[in-house]
Amino acid sequence: MTADAVQTGRSIGLLRRTYRRSPPAIIGGGLLLVLAVAAVAAPWLTPYAPETMDFNAPLAGPSASHPFGTDNFGRDVLSRVLHGYRVSLAVAIGSVAMALVVAIPLGLVAGYYQRWLDNVIMRPMDVIMAFPAIVLVVAMAGFFGQGLVLMMLALAIVYVPIIVRVMRGAALGVAGELFVEGARARGASDLRIMVRHVLPNAITPVFVQASVLMGIAILLEAALSFIGLGVEPPTPSLGLMLAEGRSFMGRAPWLVIAPGLAIVLAVLGFNLLGNGLPALSGPRRGR
Amino acid sequence: MSLLDVRGLTTEFRTEQGWRPAVSDVSFTLDPGEILGLVGESGCGKSTAAYSVMKLLGANARIAAGEAWLGGENLLAMDDNALRKLRGDRLSMIFQDPATALDPAITVGEQVMETVREHLGLDRRAARARALELFRQVGISDPERRLSAYPHQFSGGMAQRIALAIAISCNPEMLIADEPTTALDVTIQAQILRLIKTLLVTERRSAVLLITHDLGVVAQICDRVAVMYAGRIVEVGDVRSVFADPLHPYTRALLDALPTHEVARGALATIEGRVPGLTDRPSGCSFHPRCPHARPVCATELPPRVRPSPGREVSCVLHTADG
Amino acid sequence: MAEPLLRLDRLAKHFPVGGSWIDALTGKRSHVKAVDGVSLDVRQGETLAIVGESGSGKSTLGRLVMRLLTPSGGQVLYKGRNVVAMNRAELRQFRRQAQIIFQDPFSSLNPRMRIADIVREPLDVYQDGARADRPGRTEALLERVGLTAAHGRAYPSELSGGQRQRVGIAAALALSPELIVADEPTSALDVSVQAQTLNLLADLQASYHLTFVFITHDLGIVHHFADRVAVMYLGRIVEEAPTETLFREPKHPYTRSLLSAIPQPDPTKRVDWQLPEGEPPSPVDPPAGCSFHPRCPHAMDVCARQAPTLAPVEPGHRAACFLHQPAADSAPQTGMQS
Numbered sequence: 001m002t003a004d005a006v007q008t009g010r011s012i013g014l015l016r017r018t019y020r021r022s023p024p025a026i027i028g029g030g031l032l033l034v035l036a037v038a039a040v041a042a043p044w045l046t047p048y049a050p051e052t053m054d055f056n057a058p059l060a061g062p063s064a065s066h067p068f069g070t071d072n073f074g075r076d077v078l079s080r081v082l083h084g085y086r087v088s089l090a091v092a093i094g095s096v097a098m099a100l101v102v103a104i105p106l107g108l109v110a111g112y113y114q115r116w117l118d119n120v121i122m123r124p125m126d127v128i129m130a131f132p133a134i135v136l137v138v139a140m141a142g143f144f145g146q147g148l149v150l151m152m153l154a155l156a157i158v159y160v161p162i163i164v165r166v167m168r169g170a171a172l173g174v175a176g177e178l179f180v181e182g183a184r185a186r187g188a189s190d191l192r193i194m195v196r197h198v199l200p201n202a203i204t205p206v207f208v209q210a211s212v213l214m215g216i217a218i219l220l221e222a223a224l225s226f227i228g229l230g231v232e233p234p235t236p237s238l239g240l241m242l243a244e245g246r247s248f249m250g251r252a253p254w255l256v257i258a259p260g261l262a263i264v265l266a267v268l269g270f271n272l273l274g275n276g277l278p279a280l281s282g283p284r285r286g287r
Numbered sequence: 288m289s290l291l292d293v294r295g296l297t298t299e300f301r302t303e304q305g306w307r308p309a310v311s312d313v314s315f316t317l318d319p320g321e322i323l324g325l326v327g328e329s330g331c332g333k334s335t336a337a338y339s340v341m342k343l344l345g346a347n348a349r350i351a352a353g354e355a356w357l358g359g360e361n362l363l364a365m366d367d368n369a370l371r372k373l374r375g376d377r378l379s380m381i382f383q384d385p386a387t388a389l390d391p392a393i394t395v396g397e398q399v400m401e402t403v404r405e406h407l408g409l410d411r412r413a414a415r416a417r418a419l420e421l422f423r424q425v426g427i428s429d430p431e432r433r434l435s436a437y438p439h440q441f442s443g444g445m446a447q448r449i450a451l452a453i454a455i456s457c458n459p460e461m462l463i464a465d466e467p468t469t470a471l472d473v474t475i476q477a478q479i480l481r482l483i484k485t486l487l488v489t490e491r492r493s494a495v496l497l498i499t500h501d502l503g504v505v506a507q508i509c510d511r512v513a514v515m516y517a518g519r520i521v522e523v524g525d526v527r528s529v530f531a532d533p534l535h536p537y538t539r540a541l542l543d544a545l546p547t548h549e550v551a552r553g554a555l556a557t558i559e560g561r562v563p564g565l566t567d568r569p570s571g572c573s574f575h576p577r578c579p580h581a582r583p584v585c586a587t588e589l590p591p592r593v594r595p596s597p598g599r600e601v602s603c604v605l606h607t608a609d610g
Numbered sequence: 611m612a613e614p615l616l617r618l619d620r621l622a623k624h625f626p627v628g629g630s631w632i633d634a635l636t637g638k639r640s641h642v643k644a645v646d647g648v649s650l651d652v653r654q655g656e657t658l659a660i661v662g663e664s665g666s667g668k669s670t671l672g673r674l675v676m677r678l679l680t681p682s683g684g685q686v687l688y689k690g691r692n693v694v695a696m697n698r699a700e701l702r703q704f705r706r707q708a709q710i711i712f713q714d715p716f717s718s719l720n721p722r723m724r725i726a727d728i729v730r731e732p733l734d735v736y737q738d739g740a741r742a743d744r745p746g747r748t749e750a751l752l753e754r755v756g757l758t759a760a761h762g763r764a765y766p767s768e769l770s771g772g773q774r775q776r777v778g779i780a781a782a783l784a785l786s787p788e789l790i791v792a793d794e795p796t797s798a799l800d801v802s803v804q805a806q807t808l809n810l811l812a813d814l815q816a817s818y819h820l821t822f823v824f825i826t827h828d829l830g831i832v833h834h835f836a837d838r839v840a841v842m843y844l845g846r847i848v849e850e851a852p853t854e855t856l857f858r859e860p861k862h863p864y865t866r867s868l869l870s871a872i873p874q875p876d877p878t879k880r881v882d883w884q885l886p887e888g889e890p891p892s893p894v895d896p897p898a899g900c901s902f903h904p905r906c907p908h909a910m911d912v913c914a915r916q917a918p919t920l921a922p923v924e925p926g927h928r929a930a931c932f933l934h935q936p937a938a939d940s941a942p943q944t945g946m947q948s
Contacts, residue, residue, distance in 0.1 A: 177717055178712050178714055178717040178718040179717065179718050179719055179720045181673075181678055181712075182710065182712060182718050182719075182778070182781070183720075183731065184678060185676050185678055185705060185709065185710045186705065186709065186731060186732040186735065186781065186782075186784075186785075187702055187705040187706060187732060187735045187736060187785075188731065188735050189735075192735065196720075196723070196731075197720050197723075200720075200722040201720065201721065201722055328800035328801065328802060328803075329771075329800055442889055443664075444889055445889060472663035472664055472827065472890075473663070473827070473828075473829070473868060473871040473872055473873075474663065474867060474868065474871045475663075475889065476871065476873070477870075477871040477873070480873075500800060500801065501873065502801070502875040503830070503872065503873030503874055503875045504873045505875075505877075506873065506874060506875045506876055506877040506880075507873040507874065507877070507880055507881070526877040527877045527878060530875065530876060530877050530878075531878075540802065541801055541802065542875065544801050544802045544804070544805035545801060545805075545830070545875050546805070546808065546830050546831050546833065546834035546835070555805040555808055555809050555834065556805065557802060557805045557806045557809060558802040558805075561770055561772065561803070562800070
C-alpha cells in the first residue's frame with residue numbers, strides 16, 4: 001500500500017469510530033459539508049448563473065435542464081438556491097464566529113472569577129437578553145442599514161449574551177472541580193488555569209449552542225430577507241426567494257418548496273451536529 | 288432448610304467484545320436469621336450477584352444461567368409482575384446512597400405510608416400509625432414532625448434510617464443491603480449496623496445479605512462470609528473460622544492488607560497488580576497472576592470447589608487432596 | 611525545641627450560609643464555623659493526622675494550610691512566615707514547598723490532559739530546570755510512583771483509581787516539596803490498593819524527608835501511618851496526642867466513641883459499640899458550651915454553659931474536656947443532663 005492509501009485507510013477508520021460514537025454528529029456534519037460544497041461549487045454544478053433570465057421559460061416546472069424549475073423571470077431555481085446557501089452559510093458562520101470571539105473570554109472570566117466581575121459582565125448581558133431576538137435584530141437592521149456584514153453583526157450582538165451565559169455556566173461548574181484546585185495549589189496562574197484546565201473542559205456546551213445558533217441564524221436571515229430587511233435583490237437569498245415566490249405559490253409551488261426545503265436541510269444539519277457533539281467529547285482516550 | 292438458595296448464577300454484561308460474565312457460577316445459601324457478608328473489591332461482581340437475585344439489572348446485563356430459590360419459587364424464572372410484588376412483600380433492599388430509594392419530591396412520611404398501604408392494605412390512619420412506629424424503631428427522634436419532611440432535609444445517616452424503615456415496613460423475609468454504611472461516618476455506620484442486626488435478625492428473624500468491601504464490618508456483624516474475586520466466590524465459611532484461618536490466598540491477602548495495630552509502618556502487605564476487568568480476566572483461576580502460591584495448573588484449569596471442613600468451601604488447588 | 615515547620619495559630623474559617631446580600635449588609639446572615647480556632651504545630655519530618663467525621667472541618671483546615679481558602683481569622687505560619695499575609699510572589703514560592711494530594715482520584719485530574727502533562731505541569735509553571743530535561747524528569751517521577759512512560763501517554767479515564775492517585779502523588783512530588791497535605795488520599799480506594807498507596811507514601815516520606823499532614827476519617831489508617839493525631843469535632847480540635855498514646859489512653863469521650871466505632875476486622879472481638887447518641891449537630895447552629903455535650907455520655911452541667919479549652923493533660927497530650935480540667939466558673943459536678 002502507498003502512504004496515501006494508508007492515510008486514507010486511517011481516516012476512514014477514524015470516521016467509522018466517530019460514527020459509532022455519535023451517529024447524529026456525522027450525519028449532521030456530513031449533510032452540512034455536502035451543502036457547503038454545493039454552495040461553493042454552485043457555478044460548476046449548474047449551467048445557469050443565478051441572475052440569468054430566460055424570458056422564454058418563466059415559471060417552468062422541474063425538468064431535466066432546470067431540476068427545480070424556474071421563477072417568474074425564468075431564472076434557474078437550483079442555481080439560486082445554491083447561491084442562496086452562500087449567503088445563508090456566510091451569515092450563519094460569520095455571525096456565530098464573531099459572537100464566539102467576544103463571548104468565550106467574557107463567559108470564561110465571569111464563570112471563573114465570579115463575584116463582582118461576574119456581575120459586571122452578566123448584568124449588561126441580561127439587558128440584551130431581555131429583548132426578543134427577532135425584535136432586536138429587526139431594530140438593529142433598521143439602525144445599521146442593510147447588507148451582509150451588517151446582518152452578521154446584528155445577529156452576533158444578539159448571540160453574544162446567549163453564548164456568554166452558556167460559557168459562564170460551564171466554566172462555573174468546571175472551576176469548582178478538584179483538578180482546578182489542584183492546579184492552583186501547584187502554583188498555576190489564573191490565566192493558565194482558565195486556558196489549560198477550565199476552557200477545554202467547558203467548551204463542549206458552547207459548541208453545541210453555537211451549532212444550534214447557526215441553524216437559527218439561517219432562519220433569521222431568511223426571515224429578515226423575507227420582510228425586506230436583509231439581503232437586497234437581486235442577490236439570491238433563501239428568504240428573499242420565499243418572499244418572491246409567495247405570489248406564485250399556486251401556479252409554481254416549487255418556488256417556495258425549493259428554498260423552504262433548503263432551509264430545513266441546513267437547520268437540520270446544524271441541529272444534528274449540535275445533538276451529536278456531546279457524545280464525541282466524552283472522556284478522552286489515548287491513541 | 289435455607290431461605291434462599293442460589294445455584295450456579297451467571298450474569299453477563301454487554302461489552303465491546305460481546306457478552307462477558309460479571310458473575311460466574313455463583314452459589315450460596317442464606318438461612319432465616321442469618322447475616323451473610325458478600326465481600327470483595329470493586330468490580331468483583333458482588334453487587335451484580337445480589338441484584339441478579341432480585342432481577343434488578345439494566346438493559347446491558349442478562350442472567351445467563353442459574354436458579355435462585357426462595358421457598359418453593361425460583362425467582363429467576365418468575366414473571367416481572369409476580370417478582371415486583373415479591374420484592375415489596377418478602378424481599379427488600381437498601382442501598383449505599385439512600386437517596387436513590389427516596390423520591391425527592393414527596394415527604395418521607397408519604398413514602399413510608401404509601402409502601403405500607405400498598406403492601407399491607409392499611410387505611411390512611413393505620414398507615415400513619417405504622418409509619419410513626421417504624422420511625423421510632425429506626426431511632427428517628429420527633430417522628431411526628433419528621434413525617435412531613437422531605438428527603439433533602441435529612442443527613443445521610445437519617446436518610447438511611449428512613450430507607451431502613453421502608454425496607455422493614457412489610458416484615459421482609461430477606462433484606463439485601465448494598466454497602467449500606469459506606470457513605471456514612473463511623474459512628475453513624477455503627478448505629479445503622481446495630482439497627483440492621485436488632486430490627487431484622489433479632490426481632491424478625493429475617494435473613495440479611497450484606498454486600499460490603501469492609502472486612503471490619505463483616506467481622507463485626509456477619510455470621511458467614513462469601514469472598515468474591517473476578518465474578519466468582521472463592522471462599523465461603525463462618526466468619527470466625529474464615530478470619531482465623533483464611534484458606535484462599537486472596538482472602539488471606541485481603542486480611543493482611545488491612546492496616547492494624549500490630550503492623551509496622553510502610554510494611555502493609557499488598558497484592559501486586561490489580562483486579563482484572565470484565566474483558567481481561569485471566570484463564571484458569573482468575574487470581575493466579577497475583578497469587579504467591581500459583582502453580583502451572585492454575586493458569587489453565589478452574590480450581591475445584593473443595594469442602595475442607597463442615598460449612599467451609601474454597602476454590603483453590605492448594606486444598607485439594609493432592610494439593 | 612526547634613521551631614515547627616508549620617504552626618496553625620487560632621485558625622478560623624467561617625462560611626456565610628444562605629441569605630442574600632441584603633442580609634449580609636444588615637448582619638443577619640448566619641455563618642458555619644467550619645474551622646473555629648485551631649492551633650497546632652507540625653514538626654519537620656513528622657506525620658500529623660487530622661481525624662474527624664464529615665462536617666468536622668478537617669478538609670477545610672487542609673485547604674486553609676495551602677491557602678486555597680482565605681482564613682477568617684488566625685495565622686498559618688510556615689517556617690515562621692505567615693502564609694495568610696503572603697503576596698503573590700511569596701505565595702508562589704510557598705506553593706513550591708507545600709503540596710496537596712486530594713481524596714478523589716476521579717475528579718482531581720484534568721480529563722483532557724495526558725498523564726505526563728499533568729505530572730509535568732508544576733515544572734512548566736515554575737520554569738524548573740531546563741526545558742529539555744523535563745520529559746526525562748517526568749518519566750522519572752512516574753517511575754518513582756510505580757507507573758511507566760506508557761501510562762504517561764494515557765488520559766486519566768484510562769487508569770484505575772489507584773493509578774490515578776499515584777499520578778496525583780507524582781505531580782505533588784514534582785517540585786520536591788517539604789510539606790504535603792494529603793486529604794483522604796486512600797478513602798476512595800479498595801483495600802489492597804489502599805495498602806499499596808499507603809506503603810508508597812511511607813516510602814516517599816522516608817526517602818525525601820517529607821512532612822505530612824494526613825487528613826482522614828479512618829482511625830484505622832492513622833494508627834498505622836501517623837506520629838501524632840489531632841481529633842476534630844465541629845471545627846475544633848478536641849484531642850491531640852502521639853498516636854500510641856491516643857489509641858491507648860483516649861481522654862476525650864468523642865475520641866473514645868470514635869475508636870470504639872471502628873469495625874475491627876476480628877470476629878472474636880465483637881464490640882458492644884459505645885455509640886454517641888444521635889447525629890452530629892449542624893455546624894450552622896452548634897450547641898452552646900462543649901459542642902459534643904448533647905451526645906456525650908459524661909456530660910455535666912458546665913459542659914452546656916462553657917466551652918472547654920484544649921489543655922495539656924499530660925506532656926504532649928492535650929484534650930478539650932472538663933473531665934480532665936477544672937471548669938473556670940465552678941468545680942465539675944457529676945449528675946446531669948435533663
